[in-house]
Amino acid sequence: MIRIYNSLTGKVEEFKPINEKEVKMYVCGSTVYNGMHIGNTRPIIFFDVVARFFKYLGYKVTYVSNFTDIDDKIIKKAKEEGVSEEEIANRYIKVILGTYKKLNILPHDANPRVTETMDDIVKFIQVLVDKKKAYIADGDVYFDVDCVSDYGTLSGQKLDDLIAGARVDENDKKHNPFDFNLWKETAEGVKWHTCFSDGRPGWHTECVVMINKILGSPIDIHGGGMDLKFPHHENERAQALAAYDNGLANYWIHTGWIGMDNVKMSKSLGNTIDADQLVTDLGYGVYRLALLSAPYRQMVNYQADLIQASKNQYDKISRAYMQLFRKLQISYGLVSPKADIKKCEYVKLNQEFIDALSDDFNISNAITALDKVIKEVNVATRQNNLTEDELVELYSLFYNMLWVLGIEPHIEALSEEELDLVRKWNEARINKDFALADNLRAEINNKGIIL
Template sequence: MIKISNTLTRKKETFVPLINGHVSMYVCGPTVYDFFHIGNARTFITFDMVRKYLEFSGYKVTYVMNITDVDDKIIERANKEGISTKEVAEKYTEEFFRDVEALKIKKATFYPKATEHIEEMLELVQALEQKGIAYNSDGDVFFDISKDKNYGKLSGKKLENLQASERSEQGDKKNNFDFALWKSAKEGEPFWESPWGNGRPGWHLECSVMSSKYLGETFDIHGGGIDLTFPHHENEIAQSECSTGKPFVKYWMHAEFLNINDEKMSKSLGNFFTAREVLKKYPAEAIRMLFLQKHYKSPINYEVVFIEEAKNSVEKITNAYRRGLERAGVLKGGEFAYRNRIEDFKIGMDDDFNTAIGISIVFNSAKEINLLLEKDFLSEEDLDELNGELRFLEAADSILGILLPKSETGDKFNALMSVVLKLRSSLRDKKDWESSDLLRKELENIGIRINDTSQGTKWDLK
């Protein structure tokens, strides 16, 4: 039984999908005006893990992530670079997919784009207008929040306590917190025709429209970063529920931030690293380990020492796995050990996707493997246990994505290495420690690590 912390109810609830065996899930995706930063990556990786765990648990998951390809920032960027908004959006959509793949994030079922759903958005705005909930003000259409008595139910905010914003959207609004459904086009901005004149959709509209199009008017899980709770998700609820009269989402999930120096990482503060930059220095597995080692609802502080540590952890686990595989041969059996580990793993993961516990079980398994590998002879039972542990690591990895890929070196390279190691062996036989140590050091410098073990000399790419 999976439990989920639901932002809407502020409680941990047993997860029961609307349709038995099937999960409909929507997560707010990128606005494609730039590379995404490593903080955005945390949200994407969090929900990638959630999705994979649901699938592992036997659900068929329909996963939708939107691409916001029309927005102020895209316009700003296009003007700055002297190219069209379309070109900016296309470029960074492509870059988004490259980073997603590099981070070992499984592709969503659908990646709908805002600009491809303008028709449906217009329909939603018109429906709200007809109900007297939306009003036209000089080509801008606003949502009248005074008409929605449930407004604020997600974020727990009360209208009278909201602070008037200094940067609130321009236009004649009835209430300061009414938000734009449709914005009239300004000079030089992309626009679409509408009953209220040329303009473009407000930010919140696309998520209401595209989620219902691909998942239905009510769906199971809606995810995003915690900062989207208000106003974005609040407004999505307002739009959708006022137009359909049905509950919009059953479970709202929000991932906490990645901080720098205990402060929120954000584009506007300028204290961020792009995922692309970090991926140049560290493997995706280390990034995933760093994030997944902590529960998704706790803030993480990003520091170089922490990602270094995560990288070492990932190497340690991968080493145990690889060495175990070498010793075990073809994986088979091991039912008992596998079941035991999976059971512990599930206890953690079922409890609101507690990956911190999941990973501690992975460490326990790696330790057990290393312990078995200490033995010179493996009994039938030992081998069976080893198999079970390895199978568990593979299962856990299919959700967490923390095992390093095998470095592909090619037959010639492998043959060359065996010549080099043979040479070093003969030097060691002659007790020429100076030369053999020099060789080891030189190899280390070019990223090849040598270990002299009781089972012979092993090498590995760093």
């Protein structure tokens, strides 16, 4: 049984997919006016592990994440550079997809853009207007939050409390200060001609339309960073309730912040770190381990000792993996990992790993199970205590766990010449010809072969 903390109910619940052994998930992506900072990558990495885990369990996963390519910030940047919004968007989508790749994120099934979805967005807004869930004020269209009795449920806030705590809204076109923009008439930047006005859509509508168009609503899992819960996700949900009579997603999952010295990283505070550069500097394995180190709803505090601990963890993993890979190649040739694991101890370790991730994605406990596998590997590579089948199973178990965490060490296979050298060294040691063994070992080291 998989249990998930559902932000909508504030409870850990049993995961029941809409269709058996199938998961439809959507994660809000970036607004493409610059590259990603480390905080933007946390949900992308976490939900990559979620998708991989469901795939490992045999689920069919369909995972969609959008690019917001229409936004005031994009328009501002385009104006500053004297280029089109499309050029800015294309540039940063390329950068972000490059960062995804460097981070070893499995390709999403779709990365829809607002500009490609505009016809559907306009039709959707018209539906809300026709249903009297939205109203036109001059050339703008607003969603009427009072028409959704459930408004505030996701963020755990009552509308009355929100209104009491709100600053006075200067915009007197709105019936309620929490009514939000579905369409705005604009004088500046790229715009679309509609019966409302010449303008562009508000931010909260695109995801609702993309989800319904590509996946069909409701979906199983809707994810994003904690800061999207209100107003973005609350407003997405309100529109789906109004238009489709469903709450858009059955499970809402939100990841915590990245902090530096316990202060949230944000562009406005100027304490962010460029993700693309950092993943290049650290390597994706260390980067992923660092961001997966804390429970996913809590803050990851980015600091030197976290990076050091993640480097140590990664070194331990890659050293053990390399030694097992080499041992297998030297003794039995190149082997492929297999899905079917029978040895009792390994079945138990695999189950421990699955149980940890089934418990609201407890990655720390999953890594504890991985550590136990590393211990087995370290014993097996020092001693000849395992049969060929057992070694292949251990390798498969190790490979599978790492795959779920998105860590896939690439090890160059030894050439025939290198294998021959290693075999001769092993023979010399068995024959207790230590002088020859030392010479061969020196040659192995000189060739940069790591055993």
